[in-house]
Amino acid sequence: xxWKKEVRILAWVAGFFLFAYFMPVGTERFNNALLEAFELTKxxxxxxxxxxxxxxxFIAGVIAVFVSQGAVIKYFGxxxxxxxxxxxxxxxxxxxxxxxxxxLPLFSSIHKRGAGLGPAIAFLYxxxxxxxxxxxxxxxxxxxxxxxxxxxGAVVFSIVIGIIMSLLYRKEEKERAxxxxxxxxxxxxxxxxxxxxxxVLVLILVFVNWGKPDTTEGFMFWVWAHKWHITAFFxxxxxxxxxxxxxxxxxxxxLAAVPVVITAFIFPGxxxxxxxxxxxxxxxxTMATPGEPREWLYETWGFTxxxxxxxxxxxxxxxxLLGTANGEGIIPNEWISALVxxxxxxxxxxxxIFGAFMYFATLTEIPIIQGxxxxxxxxxxxxxLLLAGPALSLPNMLVIRSVIGTQKTVVYVxxxxxxxxxxxxxxxxxx
Numbered sequence: 001x002x003w004k005k006e007v008r009i010l011a012w013v014a015g016f017f018l019f020a021y022f023m024p025v026g027t028e029r030f031n032n033a034l035l036e037a038f039e040l041t042k043x044x045x046x047x048x049x050x051x052x053x054x055x056x057x058f059i060a061g062v063i064a065v066f067v068s069q070g071a072v073i074k075y076f077g078x079x080x081x082x083x084x085x086x087x088x089x090x091x092x093x094x095x096x097x098x099x100x101x102x103x104l105p106l107f108s109s110i111h112k113r114g115a116g117l118g119p120a121i122a123f124l125y126x127x128x129x130x131x132x133x134x135x136x137x138x139x140x141x142x143x144x145x146x147x148x149x150x151x152x153g154a155v156v157f158s159i160v161i162g163i164i165m166s167l168l169y170r171k172e173e174k175e176r177a178x179x180x181x182x183x184x185x186x187x188x189x190x191x192x193x194x195x196x197x198x199x200v201l202v203l204i205l206v207f208v209n210w211g212k213p214d215t216t217e218g219f220m221f222w223v224w225a226h227k228w229h230i231t232a233f234f235x236x237x238x239x240x241x242x243x244x245x246x247x248x249x250x251x252x253x254x255l256a257a258v259p260v261v262i263t264a265f266i267f268p269g270x271x272x273x274x275x276x277x278x279x280x281x282x283x284x285x286t287m288a289t290p291g292e293p294r295e296w297l298y299e300t301w302g303f304t305x306x307x308x309x310x311x312x313x314x315x316x317x318x319x320x321l322l323g324t325a326n327g328e329g330i331i332p333n334e335w336i337s338a339l340v341x342x343x344x345x346x347x348x349x350x351x352x353i354f355g356a357f358m359y360f361a362t363l364t365e366i367p368i369i370q371g372x373x374x375x376x377x378x379x380x381x382x383x384x385l386l387l388a389g390p391a392l393s394l395p396n397m398l399v400i401r402s403v404i405g406t407q408k409t410v411v412y413v414x415x416x417x418x419x420x421x422x423x424x425x426x427x428x429x430x431x
Contacts, residue, residue: 033320033330040319040359041312050272053105053308054279055205060105061300062201063113065292066194076115076123089122090158091130103127104311104399105303111403117173118166121412122158124400128390129154138366138386142373145431146383153387153423161415168411193245200237207231208275228271232264235278246293248285256281307399314395318359337372343380343428345421351381352420355389356413359396365389380428388420 024030076085107124115123130151139147166173210227213220223230239257242248260281264274286297323329340351355365369382392413401409 029328029330029332032328033323036323036327036329037316037319039327040324041315043324044315044359050276050279051208052205053311055201055208056103056105057300057303057307058282058296059198059201059205060109060303061296062194062198063106063109064299064303065296066189066197067113076110076119082118085116085119086122086159086162089119089162090126090155104307104396104403108303108306108399108403109299116166117169117404117408118162120162121165122162124412125161125391125416126154126158129158129387142366142370142382146379146386149383149423149427150386153383153420153427154391157387157391157416157419157423161412161419164415165408165412169408189245196237197241197245200234200241203234204231204238207234231271235260242282242285246289246296248289248293252285252288256285306402310398310402311395314393314398315359318357318394322354322358337376340372340381340385341376341378343378343425345425347378347381348384348424348428349417349421351377351384351424352388352417355385355387355420356392356417357394358389359393378428379431380424380426382424383427384420384424387423388416392416 075088103124106127107120110123111117111120135147135151138150207223207227207230210224212224215221239253242253243250257278260274260278263277264271267273283297286293319329321329321331323331323333336354340347340354365386369377369385372385373379373382397409397413400412404412
């Protein structure tokens with residue numbers, strides 16, 4: 001068996017040598033693709049990590065520590081009422097303005113706590129696919145019909161894919177459920193307290209990432225214009241939660257909050273600075289407080305260690321292959337536009353595959369699809385891309401694989417691609 005190991009090492013060495021030897025360094029497209037890879041990574045780090053992923057990691061930590069395993073199993077477990085589990089999971093995305101990467105720590109957390117594979121997959125898909133901001137903007141920018149088709153497709157998708165996954169792995173899920181067959185345990189903390197703490201963090205995540213609409217009037221614009229004031233209000237609610245629900249010492253919480261308030265006044269046009277100060281203060285507070293607060297930080301850090309390296313690698317690869325919204329990767333944009341015109345089986349399938357591998361941050365899929373529609377993209381492929389793109393990405397796949405394994409990840413990606421293709425064909429034929 002030792003020689004097989006040596007052959008694998010030789011294959012890796014030979015592969016790297018051939019890659020280095022024939023690397024087309026100096027050609028315009030290759031150099032530009034490298035720049036696009038780093039440009040996408042830079043944009044991701046500046047626009048997405050601090051305001052999206054960090055709150056999502058802390059929310060995942062809340063699920064892991066403050067939500068009992070019995071509660072997760074009760075509502076999402078393999079023995080839970082199917083209609084309730086799938087209904088909650090499929091509609092959960094309406095409260096989370098998240099993308100295919102931000103949903104990952106939440107998915108990982110509920111799966112770790114014992115959620116059944118089917119409901120967990122439904123939650124994984126619905127989170128980025130039907131967040132309320134994306135649905136509203138899709139209807140307003142791309143048309144009401146496409147927005148409605150996205151809602152119906154996403155909800156049905158999440159349930160059907162979850163059910164298929166649970167059926168395919170029912171024996172494995174039964175064994176897992178038997179191991180987690182815990183008796184009902186009375187919660188030490190009232191449910192409303194856990195819900196309050198959880199939703200305060202969720203609302204902070206939603207409003208700090210509230211995107212600027214294409215209009216200067218109406219409710220959406222008003223919320224965007226005041227989003228940091230709204231976030232500050234929920235920040236005060238979070239301070240209350242830290243003191244009254246988690247039991248942190250009021251003096252320490254106030255001392256941590258003071259620098260946040262001061263920097264908010266010193267840097268009124270740079271709200272990210274007080275936000276980062278708030279995260280640092282929360283980290284120090286939870287580290288210094290034994291018990292649940294410290295466990296919360298440890299779980300948050302655990303999800304960060306598991307997910308961030310894979311995301312970074314995936315974003316780099318996606319940028320190199322496909323570029324950013326404003327530039328090309330190694331694959332020319334003209335090829336993509338030419339491949340998604342009309343409503344053929346191939347154009348819909350290609351749109352779903354392209355969407356599955358390209359990274360879309362929350363709401364960025366809408367201007368990209370608008371541009372593709374303006375360049376001849378068919379309505380069917382547009383829906384296929386809307387249903388596959390926000391829910392999947394190359395970085396997303398790498399992390400999902402680390403949670404549920406290679407085989408289940410491949411099956412999940414195939415199911416999403418097939419169902420997006422079918423939906424695109426149906427919609428394209430009647431649009």
